[in-house]
Amino acid sequence: MVAHTGATDSTGRLRTFGVAQVRPLNRPRPLRVEADADDHPVAVWLSDRRYGVEAVLERWRIDDEWWRQKLVSRLYHRLLLEDGRTVDVYRDLTTGRWARQSY
Amino acid sequence: MPIACLSIPRFAVEVERRRRPELSARLILIGDAAVFDCSLGAESASVARGMRMSEAIGLCHRAAVLLSDIPYYKRQFDEVLDFLMELSPEVEAGGLGLAYLSLNGLPVAPVAFAEGLVASLHRRFGFMAAAGVACGKFPARVAAVVVRPGLTKVIPAGDEASFLAPLPVSHLPFGDALHWRLHLLGLETMADIARLPLGAFQQQFGPEGKRCWELASGLDLEPLVPRLTEETVVRRLQLPAPAVNIEAIYMAVERLIYAAYGDPVRGGRWVRKVIVRANMEIGGAWELPVAFREALSNPRDAWFAVKTAITRRPPDRPVEELAVELIGLSSESGKQASMFENKGKLWRQIEEMMRQLRAGQSAASVGKVVEVEPWSRIPERRTALADFEPSA
Numbered sequence: 001m002v003a004h005t006g007a008t009d010s011t012g013r014l015r016t017f018g019v020a021q022v023r024p025l026n027r028p029r030p031l032r033v034e035a036d037a038d039d040h041p042v043a044v045w046l047s048d049r050r051y052g053v054e055a056v057l058e059r060w061r062i063d064d065e066w067w068r069q070k071l072v073s074r075l076y077h078r079l080l081l082e083d084g085r086t087v088d089v090y091r092d093l094t095t096g097r098w099a100r101q102s103y
Numbered sequence: 104m105p106i107a108c109l110s111i112p113r114f115a116v117e118v119e120r121r122r123r124p125e126l127s128a129r130l131i132l133i134g135d136a137a138v139f140d141c142s143l144g145a146e147s148a149s150v151a152r153g154m155r156m157s158e159a160i161g162l163c164h165r166a167a168v169l170l171s172d173i174p175y176y177k178r179q180f181d182e183v184l185d186f187l188m189e190l191s192p193e194v195e196a197g198g199l200g201l202a203y204l205s206l207n208g209l210p211v212a213p214v215a216f217a218e219g220l221v222a223s224l225h226r227r228f229g230f231m232a233a234a235g236v237a238c239g240k241f242p243a244r245v246a247a248v249v250v251r252p253g254l255t256k257v258i259p260a261g262d263e264a265s266f267l268a269p270l271p272v273s274h275l276p277f278g279d280a281l282h283w284r285l286h287l288l289g290l291e292t293m294a295d296i297a298r299l300p301l302g303a304f305q306q307q308f309g310p311e312g313k314r315c316w317e318l319a320s321g322l323d324l325e326p327l328v329p330r331l332t333e334e335t336v337v338r339r340l341q342l343p344a345p346a347v348n349i350e351a352i353y354m355a356v357e358r359l360i361y362a363a364y365g366d367p368v369r370g371g372r373w374v375r376k377v378i379v380r381a382n383m384e385i386g387g388a389w390e391l392p393v394a395f396r397e398a399l400s401n402p403r404d405a406w407f408a409v410k411t412a413i414t415r416r417p418p419d420r421p422v423e424e425l426a427v428e429l430i431g432l433s434s435e436s437g438k439q440a441s442m443f444e445n446k447g448k449l450w451r452q453i454e455e456m457m458r459q460l461r462a463g464q465s466a467a468s469v470g471k472v473v474e475v476e477p478w479s480r481i482p483e484r485r486t487a488l489a490d491f492e493p494s495a
Contacts, residue, residue, distance in 0.1 A: 024483045025472065062480045072481055101482055 028099035031089055041077055041098075044089060052082040061093075070094075076103055105206040105213055105260075106327055108243035109187065109220060111232045112252055114200025115140035118179045119169055121229060130166035132159050139171040170387035174380055184330060186227055190220060193329040201247075203240055205327050217255035225253075237263055239323030245274050263321025268294035275318055281311060293319040336429040338363040345384040345421035349413075352381075352422055356413065357406050359427035364402035366429075373398035375431025377409055384421040391416060398433050 032045035043052050058078040065072045073093040080086055088103045111117060116131050131142040132150065138159045141150045148163040160168065180199050187194045193205035206216060217234040224232050235246025237258035245267060246256040258266045267274075270293050272285050288307075290296050296304065296319035305312045317323065338359045346352050356379055363369070375398045381389040393412045399405045457469055470488040477485050 022473070022475075022487045022489045023470075024475075025486045025488055027483045064480055103482055 026102055028090070028101040031098045031100040033089060033091075033098040035091075039091065041079060041089065044079065044081070044087065044100075046087075046100075051085075053079050054082050055080040057086065078103075104327075105236055105238055106240055106243045107191075107204045107206055107213070107217055107220060107234055107236045108197070108240065108247040109202045109204065109224070109232050109234050110244070110247040111183070111200040111224075111230045113140055113142060114180065114230075115171065115176050116142045117200075117230055118176050119172075122175075126167050130163050132156065132163070132166045132168045133171050134159075134168075135170060139173075142166075170383075170385070172382075172386065172388045174388045174390045175382075183224070183228060183230070185332075186224070187220075188330070188332070190216075190223070193327055195327050196330055197240075197244070201244070203243065203327050205329075206236065213257045214255070217257060221253060221255055237266075239263060239321070240325055240327065241276075241318045241323035242267060242321055245270060248274070264297060265321075267319065267321050268292065268297065272296065272319070275315055277311065277315060281308065281315065284308070296320075333430065334368070334432055336363045336366045336368050336432070337426060338366070339424065339426040341424050342422060345423050347421045349417055352418065352425070353410060353413065355425050356409060356427060359425060360406050360409060361402045363427050363429050364405065369429065369432060371400070372432040372434055373400045374405060374429045375433060376429075377405060378428040378430060379409060379413065380426045380428070381418050381422040382424040383418070384423050387420070389418040389420075389422070398431070 033041045034043040034050075035041050040056060041053050043050050045051075056077050057080050059076065061073075061075045063071070063073045071094065074090040075093055076088060076090040078086060078088050087100060089098060089100050091098050115133050119131060119133065120127050129142075130144040130148075132138055132145055133140045134156050136156055138150060138152055138154045138156055140152060141159065145159070145163050145166055150159045150162050156168070160166065176199055180196070184194055184196055184202060187202055187204055191204040191206065191209065193207070195203040197203055204220070206213060209216065211219075213236040217236050220234050221232050224230055231252040233247050233250045233252050234255045235243045235248070235250065235258070236255070237243040237246055238260045242258055242263040246258055249270065250256045272282065272290060272293060272295070274293075275282070285291075285296070290299075296316055299316070301313065301316050304316045308315060340355050340359055342351070342355060346355070360377065364374070374395070376392065376394045379391045379393065383389065391409075391412055393409050395405070395408055399408070460469065470490060472486055473489045475484060475487045479485050
């Protein structure tokens with residue numbers, strides 16, 4: 001952690017000389033999903049509204065960073081919703097939670 | 104003006120046979136996903152260039168399948184062209200295995216020239232070529248293609264139309280769409296086209312039709328465009344073992360660049376472009392041209408540009424041999440102005456705007472998208488948003 005230098009700029013305001021922040025983009029967002037007995041999504045909730053799944057266009061799995069304490073194991077689905085939209089969702093195979101994330 | 108055309112059929116196959124004598128008696132398919140070239144035996148099994156490789160293997164499953172090494176074929180053909188320039192001062196390359204030579208002003212009869220051409224090429228390289236001589240590139244090419252390798256055909260001036268008349272329209276150098284339309288109209292031979300009035304034919308086929316009609320009638324006034332020779336410096340390095348590690352490749356290329364810059368042929372001249380080539384372990388080649396923004400006289404500057412380019416597009420397979428070629432040797436340096444002068448102005452405006460924003464707000468409100476691990480399978484690892492820091 002870099003300490004605050006207390007320096008002021010030309011306007012007399014305090015200015016922070018710190019390490020530039022870097023925030024990951026396209027982070028997964030938790031999603032409410034209704035799945036059938038085989039764990040295939042049948043409906044998703046977007047903006048408090050339920051959308052039925054017309055078709056599962058594609059399904060793929062990634063397993064990565066298995067050497068870390070928090071490994072990554074996800075089963076992605078590309079879904080065609082009833083309003084014609086396509087969304088990418090995944091089920092975290094370590095926690096069982098669903099999330100939405102563009103792939 | 105008489106023009107000789109030299110045709111070396113299945114050039115890539117012939118080059119591979121010279122390189123790998125153990126394949127001399129085998130059927131050969133060259134290509135990756137599609138067939139780039141194939142031996143005569145494979146052709147007789149209905150394999151054609153451009154066909155899917157899987158289909159071609161199905162047609163002749165005993166063939167040796169080789170990855171195409173186009174940079175190598177080009178180098179070999181350049182050697183052939185260099186040799187042809189000893190026979191005629193004006194030589195034009197018409198694609199791999201095809202060359203046109205001007206006979207203008209040469210004190211030799213066309214028949215003797217064509218026969219000498221075929222014989223000397225065979226003696227020098229071992230290629231069995233065919234040659235055609237005619238007034239015009241198109242009739243000369245057709246003459247070279249219709250005769251068997253090792254033979255020649257000379258079309259006397261004025262006989263081009265009668266020579267072409269019985270030949271199929273597939274010799275015409277046009278796309279599939281035009282050939283399909285010719286077929287639909289029942290125009291199967293050159294004579295079928297030549298006997299139609301030019302106006303009507305042009306009305307049906309447009310500007311391309313005029314050229315098509317002229318070629319079918321034996322009229323080709325397209326000039327021969329002589330090849331320009333350029334002095335280059337080449338350095339090669341055979342690696343002791345196939346290099347997988349990028350650091351080993353960097354080291355070898357750096358060494359080659361310094362060696363090429365130290366070559367007396369360069370003679371202190373500046374360099375505009377470098378081509379890095381590699382031969383891969385399991386066949387195939389990799390080529391990376393790096394054009395400098397301005398000519399460079401210092402190998403250190405050249406290495407910096409080349410290293411950046413290699414980092415962006417490294418070889419994707421283990422490398423056995425590396426070569427560096429310096430091109431565009433010039434006596435002076437020339438600076439190329441930026442095409443996007445206004446971009447700098449735009450950046451200055453953005454930076455100024457950011458300073459204004461920062462003066463009014465404590466937290467940065469503008470970020471910059473940066474690539475972190477663009478290759479990652481985990482989407483959130485690929486890009487990140489960093490605070491935009493205007494330069495001080």
